[in-house]
Amino acid sequence: MLLALYLIAITAEAMTAALAAGRRDMDWIGVCIIACVTALGGGSVRDVLLGHYPLTWVMHPEYLWITAAAALLTALAAPVMRHLHRLFLLLDALGLVVFTVIGCQVALGMQLPITVVLVSGMITGCAGGVLRDVLCNDIPLLLRKELYASVSVVTGGLFIGSQHFGANLNASMVGAMLVGLVFRLLALRFNWQMPKFVYRDEWR
Template sequence: MLLYIYIMAITAEAMSGALAAGRRNMDLFGVAFIAFLTALGGGTVRDIILGNYPISWTQHPPYIYLTISAGLFTMLIARFMQRLNRMFLILDAMGLIAFTIIGCNVALRLEAEYQYSTVVVIMAGMITGIFGGILRDVMCNRTPQVLRHELYASVSLLVALLYLGLKYMGLDENINMLISFIVGLAIRLAAIHWNLSLPVFSYSPGKWK
């Protein structure tokens, strides 16, 4: 199940990257590159940090073709994207949660060899979940969306904590994934619907003179 969700997630993330590139008037190469970076960048950064080589997408070339094709396909259907916006928000939420669980799994597989602590496993999950979007926004010269809108990175944190908590309690892996996925998706969709966010820190030096 997680594999199918992952495929949908990298496709959705690639399309969101292509849209961001389009807003910056990038050419075909720019669109393809940003689409690829958005979809697979989080996993790449995770693998580099954890020393997980070879990097996952280098062993699965179809992922490269899929993300680039999705980005270029977005150029053809961009005029209809506004109507499909809700669907892509849901797919993006599914991707966030799937990436987080996958990132935790990768770190847990390496735990015996590298003795990673729980906090490192959590960070690996979060990096996988959110870093592709951060790279996309930095490359497109805008403040990363995950740091300024409704609950996003914090949902990734909650999913990682829930998944690891249930795992350490000995719950069946498939049931654990299902529960973590449903709870995470419900929180993310609720945040979108009600515009839930963390408190914002606003600092203006002039106010304190």
Template sequence: MLEIAFYIAVTAEAMTAALAAGRRKMDWFGVCLLACVTALGGGTIRDIFLAHYPLFWVKNPYVLLLVCGAALLTIAIARVVHRLHWPFLLLDALGLVVFTIVGCNIGLEMGVHPIIVLVAGMVTGIFGGVLRDVLCNDVPLVFRAELYASVSIVTGALYYFGLMAGLHADLVVPGAIAIGFLLRVLAIVNKWEMPKFVYDRDLR
């Protein structure tokens, strides 16, 4: 189940990145590159800082074909995809929690400290979007919109501590996904945000 959800999430992230590239009038190479950065960037950064080699998309290069194929498909059906705002928000929420659990799994396999397990999950979940927004010259969504990184941390914590409590993975995985997904959707609907730091004093 987790693997299927992972590929669905990768495809959705690639398609939303392709739309972002289209809004900035990028060429087809730029569309595919931005899709790869968005869909695979978080896992790549995680693998680099954990020294987890080969990188997951190097080990399975067909993921690159999936991402680029989804991006090019989006070019062809952009007018249809553009109307599917809520479905893609829901798929993005699913991607966030699924990527987080996948990242936590890598941390567990590497035997790192529990804090780093949670960081690995969060990095996997959010950093593709951060890189996308930076390349598009935007303030990353995770720093300015509804609860996002916090949802990733909560999901990772539920997953990790559920396993540490001796619960079976078949129970912990869907439970963490369901709670994290629901929390993200509620944050979108109710516009729950982290407190913001506003400093506009004129020092001149």
């Protein structure tokens, strides 16, 4: 089941990445590259930082093809995508919580400290989007407007907590993902935002 969710998640990330690339007038190969970086970049950053080799896409190169194909189809069908706005946001939120839980599991499997497990989930869930924004020359959205990181922390925290208290693996996975998904959708619906820290000076 996690594999099915993972495949949905990388497809969803590839589709949102393709639309971001289209906003920057990238060519078709650029669209594929941005999609692969966004969908597989979070897991790659995590694996490189934790020294967890080989990387997912090195073992399963078919994920690269899935991602590139999803991105190209999205680019072809872009005029239709406008009407699927809500579906996109749902898939995107699903990707975030699935990636977070997978990232936590990888770190748990390496028996790392709990803080690192939580950070591993956050990196897996969020780093792909940060790389996309850096390559598109934006200030990462993660750091400014969205509750991505908070959703990732809540999802990861619930998953780690329930595992810690001996809950069934599947139950705690599904539970954490459901809570994270609902949190994300409520945040979008009611436009929740973290308080911002605004600071101005000239001495740098």
